[in-house]
Amino acid sequence: MKITIDNLDGMGAVDYSGTVCADSPLKIERVLNAPSRCSGMLDISAEALAAPARRGRVVVxxxxxxxxFTGYVATEPERVYAGVATIGPVYRYAFSAISDEWLLDKQATPLSGAGFALPGGQVLTTLTNRVDCGLFTTxxxxxxxxxxxxxPMQTETWSGNAGRVADAIYAAYRVLNGAVTMQPAGAVTHALSDGDGTLQIAALKTSAVKELANDVTVSGEMEPAAYITEAFAGDGATTVFQLAQTPFRPKKSANSSRLLSDSFNEGAFNSRVWQLTDPGAHLGFGASGLAMTGGNGFDGQTTLTAIDGVExxxxxxxxxxxxxxxxxxxGVVCGLYGGATLSANCLAGYNVRQSDGATVVVPLVNGAEAGTVFTLLSGHTYTLRIRLHCVEAQRVLQAYYAMVDGAVQQFGGGVVAAPMSVVFELQDLGASSNTPATLLYDGAVATSTASCxxxxxxxxxxxxxxxxxxxTQTGSAWVTSTLPSGTRVTRLIGVAGEGVDCTVSATGKVTFMAGRIPVAGEIVTVTYRGQQRAVARLENAASIAAEAAGGAPGTAQWLGKVTSPAARSSMDCENAALAVLSFSASRAAAIAGTYEAGNPADIWPGDVLAIASGGETMNVIVRRVEVANESAWPEMLTYRIAFANDWAEGLGLKLSEAIAADALLPQTALTTVGNVLANLQQLQIVSATGTTLQLDAGMAPPAGGGLEVRRRDWDFGPGVDQDLVLRSPVRNFSIPREAQIERYYVRMYDGSTPPLYSRFSSAVFTDLPVGS
Known part of the structure; x- marks a missing residue:
């Protein structure tokens, strides 16, 4: 090996190869999707060389x-006493260097949003650009x-986040010689065979570190569960209404609620937040924040775009x-785009144009103007808001990757289709703070893109x-009112001073502002999602049957928790369980081992070892490599390799043996994923009288099936009658009123045997007077 060190003293890269101690040779440790390390002992007593300096650049x-290896001396080298020579006491220097990403790890990880269904390389490049000082190429x-x-996690280093990106897509990253690279794990294969002598059997050690598993239960995060519609009656005096359940909110994190916020007060656009496209230099800064001084006259060519998408x-x-x-x-202000930044692709935004010599703003919905045209007054300052509500809180499904029979396969992914309610409001800041906001549009789109x-x-x-x-992501609650006249309006949620109607606390308390209190005869309806722990159980029926061939029970159960990538829903858990079964039910499951070779082709973590021995071939991923210089001539480099398959050491899927304590474990294992009917996303109360609730399920049930209504959740199915209220073969049906406070749960079922049901209930909760 040759080692040079640049001590940043103006001498450039100096050759230290002759100072490497024979009894402490250079050693390089490489770990999959983590920084590499180089260590050794240098004896510079006989050379006119400086001691290695912290931050010195090391190249091997x-x-x-x-x-x-390329990297930097991370800490001051250790001065080790080596004895006394004719020149006096002799010291050696033990050093440890970390690969190039050490520079990135020393930078703060900026607060940033999530990536949704993006190529992993794009996510890694964005992550690097946010902390890079122009030192690395991607x-x-x-x-x-x-x-x-x-x-990305703000509490993790760049390498920690980069490792999670690479793990998530079954890839391997490395930083070498000033370049960040990433390629799929297994892109390089090293074939080792005892038949042609490339495999040294004595140097190979393998073992099974886990038992076979063919019945897998996994838990994930808290997920949105029942679609709840809760109705209250106004009386002109009551200001606070308490919801029956706590509304689902996304997992608490630093950026789960405030997805983006910029006050434009730093004199420059934050490159960690924005991507600026401005060929004519029309966007800048002034005393009032972001200054707009025109454009080039073309749609989509002068833009300020957030780097992170919005789910x-x-x-x-x-x-x-x-x-x-x-x-x-x-132009367009505050636009959400489902494709290229063109007005035709704008799901929701404020269109600004001229009309009879005046500047007006008009709601833009699905690329077309809708609602009320509002004329802006010269010299007035405004706040424009767009409120959007989708009953599906999580629109993007997680993807999991695993190596199956030597090839990487994907499990899961995709998006959830759903309608979306949209409200446009405007507030003139010259009016008093309690003046209601001006409503320009209150409507819905039948379906919307999952991320914009x-x-x-x-x-x-x-x-x-x-x-x-x-x-801002405010949770899952949405409030509407049906006035005594029959008119239905959206109630605006926010804080005092924003011209809104009410607030909704994290615990489900709906509080109406003075002047906005529901009047007598007004029905207040709150739509939100309940919550539960995501969990799924799947089995490999073929493996169970094969294991039972000898007469013993064939089920081999395993319970655990998905730690990464995050399983945000039961559907994610099902796909994660399916990925686990793809490698855990094999007789070759959970193989780990080591191999030692001299002077092989350079091997990195993420490479595949195709080991053929005894007529069988085993493909395993290299997880760690130690390269040691044996101080021989000609050069002898020993590679000590640790390898494993997915069940022994997860790559595309990280698991914990401890399942979530609050997970409600399924009693029956599934054999396939997604074997359920559609949820009733748009079930609503059509009318509520003193004697009857009239409901519209929002969609017709399948032929031979219907809609099942129960007083309790999770007990649906034929033959279970204690909580059954009714079964309806049509989408519109009525429920007789029995009490002021009532709770009903509805799911759709089909005509199969046994019938399939919706994954989640659509619940109707009422607190309404009962009459004769």
Missing amino acids: TSDNGTIL SGVEGGAKVGVFE MGGSLVIEAGNLQLGGAST SFVAVNSVQLFGSMGYCRV
Whole structure:
């Protein structure tokens, strides 16, 4: 090996190869999807060389020129007493260097949003660009498979987050010689066979570190469960209504509620938040924040776009505050786009244009104007808000990858289709703080894209300023009112001073503002999701039958928890369990071992060893490699390799042996995933009288099936009658009223034997007077 060290003293890279101690040779340790380390002992007493310095640049190459390691001395070298020579006491220097990503790990990880169904290479490149100081190239990062949902953790280093990205798509990253690269695990295969002598049997050690498992139960995170519609009666005096259950909210984290916030007060666009496209330099800064001074006249060419996408689930609030727009303005403000940044692709945004010499804003929904045209007054400052609500809080499904028979397979992924309610409101900041916001549009779209890009400004020709913009995830609650006249309106949720109607606390307390209290005869309806622990149980029927061939029970159960990638729903848990069964039910499951070779082709973690021995071939992923210089001539490098398959050491799926304590374990194992009927996402109360509830399921049940109504959840099925209220073969049906406070759960079923049901119930809770 040749080692050079640049001590940053102006001398450049100095050759230290001759100072390496023979009894403590150089050693390089490589770990899959983690930084590499190089260590050794240097004796510089006989050389006129400086002691290695902290932050010194270390480069190690083999005699054939292969770069084995590049990195930095992370800590001050240890001064080790070696005895006394004619020149006096002699010291050696023990050093330890960390690979190049050490520089990235020293930078703070910025608060950032999640990546939704993006190629892993794109996620890694974005992560690197956010902390890179222009020192590294990412041209060697392959796009690779798509992640399902990936959220960087601010408490982790760059390498910790990068490792999770690579793990999630079954890939291997490395940082070498100033370049970040990533390629699929197994892109390089090393064939070892006892038949041709490339495999040294004595150097191979393998063992099974886990038992076979063919009945797998896994738990995940808290997920949104029942679709709840809860109705209250106003009396003109009651201001607080307590929901029967706690509404689902996304997992608490630093950025789970405030997805984006920028006050434009730093004098430069934050490159960790925004991607700026501005060929004509029309977007900048002024005393009022973001300054807009025109555009090039073309749609989608002068834009300020958030780097992170927005998952279109639950309740979202998009807000542009302290906004002033001058004459001749044209463009879109606060737009959510389901494709390229063009008005035709805008799911929701404020279209700004000219009308009879005045500047107006108009709601833009699915690329077309809708609702009320509002004329902006010269010199006035406004807050524009868009509220969106989708009953599906999680629109993007997680993807899991595993190696099956030598090839990587994907389990899961995809998106959840769902309708979305949209409300546009405007607040003139010159009015008093309790003046109701002006409603410009209150409607819905039949289906929406699962994730969108957020573009604060799409300036065809915009003139004015924006004080701040925000994107907030507020949970799953949505409040509407049916007035005594029969008119249905959306009640705006927020905080005092925003011209809203009410607040909804994390515990489910709905509090109405003064002047907005529900009047007598008004029916207040709150739509939200319940919550439960995501869990799934799957079995491999073929494996169970094979294991039972000798007369003993064939089931081999395993219970655990998915730790990464996050299983946000029961569907995710099913796909994770299916991935686990793809490798846990094999007789070759849970193989781990080591192999030692001299001077092989350079081996890195993530490579595959195809080991053929005794007529059988085993494909395993290299997890760790230690390269040791044996101080021989010619050069002798010993590679000590640790390998494992997925069941022994997870790669695309990280598991814990401890299942969540609050998981309700399924009593029956499934054999396939997703074998359920559609949920009744749009079930609603059509009318509520003193004697009857009239419901619309939102969709017709399948032929031979119907809608089953019960007083309790989780007990659906034929032959279970103690909580049964009724079964209806049509989508519109009525339930006789029995008490003021009532709870009903509805699921759809089909005509199969046994029947399939919806995965979750649609629940109707009422607190309404009962009459004769």
